[in-house]
Amino acid sequence: NAGVTQTPKFRVLKTGQSMTLLCAQDMNHEYMYWYRQDPGMGLRLIHYSVGEGTTAKGEVPDGYNVSRLKKQNFLLGLESAAPSQTSVYFCASSYSRTAGGASNQPQHFGDGTRLSIL
Amino acid sequence: KNQVEQSPQSLIILEGKNCTLQCNYTVSPFSNLRWYKQDTGRGPVSLTIMTFSENTKSNGRYTATLDADTKQSSLHITASQLSDSASYICVVSPWMDSSYKLIFGSGTRLLVRP
Numbered sequence: 001n002a003g004v005t006q007t008p009k010f011r012v013l014k015t016g017q018s019m020t021l022l023c024a025q026d027m028n029h030e031y032m033y034w035y036r037q038d039p040g041m042g043l044r045l046i047h048y049s050v051g052e053g054t055t056a057k058g059e060v061p062d063g064y065n066v067s068r069l070k071k072q073n074f075l076l077g078l079e080s081a082a083p084s085q086t087s088v089y090f091c092a093s094s095y096s097r098t099a100g101g102a103s104n105q106p107q108h109f110g111d112g113t114r115l116s117i118l
Numbered sequence: 119k120n121q122v123e124q125s126p127q128s129l130i131i132l133e134g135k136n137c138t139l140q141c142n143y144t145v146s147p148f149s150n151l152r153w154y155k156q157d158t159g160r161g162p163v164s165l166t167i168m169t170f171s172e173n174t175k176s177n178g179r180y181t182a183t184l185d186a187d188t189k190q191s192s193l194h195i196t197a198s199q200l201s202d203s204a205s206y207i208c209v210v211s212p213w214m215d216s217s218y219k220l221i222f223g224s225g226t227r228l229l230v231r232p
Contacts, residue, residue, distance in 0.1 A: 042222030109161030
């Protein structure tokens with residue numbers, strides 16, 4: 001049982017280049033999330049998805065796009081990379097919310113993609 | 119503004135000793151409070167989740183407490199082991215937040231020395 005798998009693990013880009021980060025989960029979770037983690041700061045939500053074919057903006061969506069064509073996959077795209085996007089990117093997934101309120105289910109995280117933009 | 123503040127930023131203890139990490143939050147109302155452990159180079163792993171009505175929850179040598187009146191939580195680690203060296207992150211889930219946004223603290227980095 002792999003859980004949440006992120007590829008690639010490391011990447012170095014030049015400013016202006018594009019790339020796609022892939023997240024795959026094998027737990028049949030409805031919800032998936034993309035976060036970035038920067039030194040001295042808490043994780044910040046970039047985009048999220050509550051089901052196949054649906055996506056929504058999080059706290060810091062600018063410069064990123066996402067797609068959820070299949071339930072098990074959630075892709076994060078950088079169209080024109082900037083040095084400010086140098087970060088560690090984490091994907092997470094979880095079961096859907098319990099009826100009537102916020103979910104008490106844990107989010108399961110991948111091991112991250114370390115991205116440097118030169 | 120919803121915030122989660124953790125203290126200390128870093129902590130060094132000797133193997134076998136106990137320690138307590140603190141989390142103060144301003145998120146109100148909230149649904150649950152979570153503690154995650156993040157090993158270096160890995161993703162966070164859930165340790166405990168407490169709803170607003172719970173006071174304490176344990177997971178092995180980890181015990182989390184919650185005081186909703188003072189908006190404080192603590193994570194107590196008993197008989198520390200070298201493998202406890204990691205960052206510990208406090209996370210609060212706002213009540214009925216339609217944006218699914220969790221509020222993450224910046225973490226406490228714990229180093230356990232032999």
